[in-house]
Amino acid sequence: MSESDNQATSILLPSSKLAVYSKDPTTLEAAQGLEDDWRFARVRIAGEEGGVESAIQVYHEISSPDLIVIQTDTIDEGFTEKLGELAGHCDEGTSAIIIGPDNDVNLYRKLIDMGVSDYMVRPVSTEDLAEVVAKALIEKIGVTGSRLIALTGAKGGVGTTIIAEALACGVSDILGQKAMLLDTSGGWSTLGVGLGFEPSTTLDEAVRAAENNDEDSIKRMLHNVDERLQVLATGGDVMLEDTVTPEQFEALIDMLMVKCPTVIVDVSHSPAALQRCVITRANQIMVVSTPTLPALRLARSLIQEVRQVRGGDHGEVSLIINMQGQAASSEVSKNDIEKAMELSVAAYLPFDSKVFLNNESESKKLTEDKAARDIIDKHLLPLVRKHLAAAESSEQPEEDGGFLDGILGKLKKKA
Ligand SMILES: Nc1ncnc2c1ncn2[C@@H]1O[C@H](COP(=O)(O)OP(=O)(O)OP(=O)(O)O)[C@@H](O)[C@H]1O
Ligand SMILES: [Mg+2]
Incomplete structure (x- = not known):
């Protein structure tokens, strides 16, 4: 992340909700650590033990937060399909970050193309998670650089x-x-x-x-x-x-x-x-x-x-x-x-x-x-x-319609 990106995320983040789904205790601990970061004072953070399936179940019933972080051990067709299903249950404008097993540029591009805000490789520290989540939230509300x-x-x-x-x-x-x-x-x-x-x-x-x-x-x-x-x-x-x-x-x-x-x-x-x-x-x-x-x-x-x-x-x-x-x-x-x-x-x-x-x-x-x-x-x-x-x-943010838009767009392209 560049100097100006770091400067841009050094702000108190807006009131928002973040959910982290992972079966890995290290990731859940990293998410919990965000609560001690002053920038997250107004971000409601929920750490949930589970993966994409749990998220699908939850947002089938309740409305989704502003940002969902999902950790997965495998990224294959099955996972991307489930991600599509999750998007179908999420509110418009919900963004997603994926934590996966491999550092794979093609995979990164594929997920970004689907409308995912960012892709991280496990294990993730509180510091890394804080920067990526802050950037995603700022992009979503559009105040980068101001x-x-x-x-x-x-x-x-x-x-x-x-x-x-x-x-x-x-x-x-x-x-x-x-x-x-x-x-x-x-x-x-x-x-x-x-x-x-x-x-x-x-x-x-x-x-x-x-x-x-x-x-x-x-x-x-x-x-x-x-x-x-x-x-x-x-x-x-x-x-x-x-x-x-x-x-x-x-x-x-x-x-x-x-x-x-x-x-x-x-x-x-x-x-x-x-x-x-x-x-x-x-x-x-x-x-x-x-x-x-x-x-x-x-x-x-x-x-x-x-x-x-x-x-x-x-x-x-x-x-x-x-x-x-x-x-x-x-x-x-x-x-x-x-x-x-x-x-x-x-x-x-x-x-x-x-x-x-x-x-x-x-x-x-x-x-x-x-x-x-x-x-x-x-x-x-x-x-x-x-x-x-x-x-x-620093750059002004691009319009971000959330990952629902990206995935729906892709599904439409496929049809
Ligand atoms: N350093 C200064 N030297 C001389 N006059 C000053 C100085 N600073 C402010 N003033 C004058 O004092 C008056 C009060 O200033 P100002 O209205 O900016 O105060 P304020 O703290 O905003 O007040 P309020 O609490 O009513 O909002 C103004 O008329 C202003 O021009
Ligand atoms: Mg005044």
């Missing part, structure tokens, strides 16, 4: 939204890459002020368009800041009403991530359920705080919670300290912040009304201001540069 960055504030007003805008402008203007920015705050959104657009839609309309796979409506809801940066122009929502559900928002993210390699979501001033949904799903999380005690105390708790919802993973949590110098005498030192947080400060941004508040009030893109551009380039882009370079070089 990166989701979530920004959350330890406290209200610490600058999360303006930093999300700054990052989005930096990715598009300085790194020259396509980016999309959206927020989860509904009627509380201030993105329109900073980036100079009228909120023309609501979160409710946007998730409905995503549910209906309505590309045209989504296109109309996107405001083009420039040729590389688009913002979802929500904000017309009623401020004192509940907004969308996490499931609805996740469907919207799925749709946007297929369109754009970098999706930045500002979750400040948003319902906890939506914050949690984006934070769980994101490849990278930026927690914004000021260097003052009340904000830092919340930042510490928030970072702990973020780690919990991500199954203990904290590799991709960056702490940004904003507004340094605003209240110098009450600020906590960098050393003390890092000790208390057990985390290095990833970026320090100065308090500078001219750079932030003035440009925001004038709806001026931050990268058009020399001082703001320098701050973005020096402090924010180093947090994303490496990952975005990897995302850019």
Whole structure:
């Protein structure tokens, strides 16, 4: 697997179901080991002692999971026929991975041709299984190569939204890459002020368009800041009403991530359920705080919670300290912040009304201001540069209709 493939599978995998059928205890142990891999926190894994026959029996009665792994000792006509029978009992879109006895290129090609996602040779380790399963799941949901960055504030007003805008402008203007920015705050959104657009839609309309796979409506809801940066122009929502559900928002993210390699979501001033949904799903999380005690105390708790919802993973949590110098005498030192947080400060941004508040009030893109551009380039882009370079070089997934399609196609060809 290439460097970029590995990068692409280093994400928290989407909620999904995986079943592993094997008579080999080593394989079942390897499957069980996936539960300790942070990427699989939301994948429900079932290890079943048995082979293709058992799977046929089970999915004759209950609906099939997103991905089935089947180990077999023999791969002959009999097995491929049974695989066809299994496909007949599976739900549309179910994918399959086969673990077999031999390293045989022709056999590999034959199975892939049948619509099987991958073929592995026994014995398989947890590590190998994790990579192949992660790749298959990502291909199925179509997010390979896209990166989701979530920004959350330890406290209200610490600058999360303006930093999300700054990052989005930096990715598009300085790194020259396509980016999309959206927020989860509904009627509380201030993105329109900073980036100079009228909120023309609501979160409710946007998730409905995503549910209906309505590309045209989504296109109309996107405001083009420039040729590389688009913002979802929500904000017309009623401020004192509940907004969308996490499931609805996740469907919207799925749709946007297929369109754009970098999706930045500002979750400040948003319902906890939506914050949690984006934070769980994101490849990278930026927690914004000021260097003052009340904000830092919340930042510490928030970072702990973020780690919990991500199954203990904290590799991709960056702490940004904003507004340094605003209240110098009450600020906590960098050393003390890092000790208390057990985390290095990833970026320090100065308090500078001219750079932030003035440009925001004038709806001026931050990268058009020399001082703001320098701050973005020096402090924010180093947090994303490496990952975005990897995302850019990885391929977009092919459409995958599951192995049912492949096998049915083959059966039709035969007839
Ligand atoms: N480093 C800074 N220097 C000066 N002003 C700043 C700085 N960072 C943010 N601001 C200003 O502070 C105000 C609050 O920022 P912003 O709206 O981004 O905060 P927020 O954390 O998203 O707030 P909310 O919790 O309401 O979502 C804005 O007017 C912004 O321009
Ligand atoms: Mg905000």
